[in-house]
Amino acid sequence: MSDYEEIVRPDGGFARISGAQRGVGQVAEMAGAWAQDVDARSRFPREAVAAMRExxxxxxxxxxxxGGYGMTLSEVAAAVRTISNRCAASGMVFALHNTQVFTLLRHAxxxxxxQFLGEMLERQYLLTAAYSEFARGAGVIDDRNGFLDLTKHARMVAYAEYCDAILASARPATLGKSAGQVLAVCRRQNLTLERTSDWDVLGLRGVRAPSxxxxxxGSRDLVIPTPYARAFTETVRPVAHTLWAAVCLGxxxxxxxxxxxxxxxxxxxxVPERRESRLRLSDAEAVRTEFAELVDRAADRYDESVCRSVPEPGSLGSVAESLEVDNLEVMASRFVVDVVGSALTICGVEGYRKNGDFSAERHVRDAHGVALLMNNYRIVTDPV
Structure with missing residues (x-):
């Protein structure tokens, strides 16, 4: 499925490009074509997701x-960055979906x-997650004769009305509040959604994440056997933070x-020339390069950890690795706001306008949206 094609470079030479690379480029192009409309109407980026499926x-x-492309987290992060460059909401949808994919591949x-993964491949299911609660705690799963009834009051569920399945955290009802949480795959045809809030926000408007x-x-066989606390530490959190940081880069x-x-x-x-602008740009580009290297290292560490059959010191889930993930989370939320702010300063009034070739309005709003989500992520997904 990863056949390569030869393309002609601008200099007349030839280069090889994979089907995945070509697909990412076309998804990014589609996302960019509809980004303004997605943002203005606060709607789901259906065109970009259709291209992902295609x-x-x-x-x-x-x-x-x-039957997949076999892309590593490093490669998926690069794809998220490319798509987010054109439309941050589309890039975030791709990031959130792939966080659930990595979780299933590692823990299910x-x-x-x-069978479920086979259906995903054939029908190109879109996944999302329901980890959050309005109050500290989790949803409840009631196991009756091998079938599960799950009820959850979720604080935020991204694009829930457009997905094919939700990974939801919950506690078994028979074991009480002291029981650990589990993750259950909830198929779209077997669930109902009662919306309890609207989604009228400043940035990342196309993510569509009301309560x-x-x-x-569903079947008890679609409950992930790995305790949620472990899956969260080993996969959900490091993958999510790496991919969200890639959204920031885009x-x-x-x-x-x-x-x-x-x-x-x-x-x-x-346009009026600003003498200090080139120096500001150089500084901002240096910060971007430094942060991109940090994201690359985080993705590489995850990919290496998956290849190890026996955990080693410093592997994902250790105290040291947890601290590094914390660092990535904090740095990403500051990085995206600060560097986009520098770009706005460089463009001055032209960047401050809501329209025009140099408007930074959508980037500023999306930057604050990602920063807010990353700063709140540990709170709303606490697996304890």
Missing amino acids: HQLLTCAFPRYR PGPEFD FVIRAT IVDAALAKATRFIAAGEAGT
Whole structure:
């Protein structure tokens, strides 16, 4: 499924590009074409997701023996960055979906899950998560004769009305509040959603994440056997933070591209030239390079940990690794706001306008949206 194609470079030479790379580029193009409309109408980026399905990118992290592209977390993060450069909401949808994919691939063995993953590949299911609660605690699963009834008052569920399945955290009702949480796969056809809030926010408007009461039924065989606390530490949190940091990089790429064009326009005399702008841009680009290296290292560490059959000192789940994930979370939320702010300063009034070639408005709002979500992530998904 990872066949390569030869393409002609601008210099007349040839380069090889994988089907996944070509698909990511076309998804990004589609996302960019509809980004303004998605943001203005606060609607789900259906065109970008349709392109993900068309190019089989919703299973891009599936190993080759399952029919996927076998993309590593490093490669998925690069794809998230490319898509987010054109539309942060589309990039965030791709990031959230792939967090659930990595979780299933690592923690969901057994024939029932094999069947579900086979359906995912064939039908290109879109996944989301329901980990949050309005109050500290979790949803409840009631096991009756091998079938599960799940009820959950979720604080935020991204694109719930457009997904094919939800991974929901809950506690077995028979074991009481002291029981650990588990993750259950809730198929779209077996659940109902009662919306309890609206989604009228500043940035990432296309993510569509209001509150819901979720009621679902299903098979106990689609409950992930790994305790949620362990899955959260080993996979959910490091993958989510790495991919969300990649969203931050994509937003920054878009903002700095506008700042670069503004400086060129100033030198050409089409907009007022600002003497300090090039120095500011150089500083911002250096910060971006440094942060991108941090994200790459986080993704590489995860990929290495998955390849190890026996945990080693410093592997994911250790205290040291947890602290590094914390550091990535804090740095990403500051990085995206600060660097997009620098791009706005470079463009000045032209960047402050709500329209025009140099407007930074959407990037500023999306930057604060990602920062807010990352700062609150540990609170709303606490697996204890």
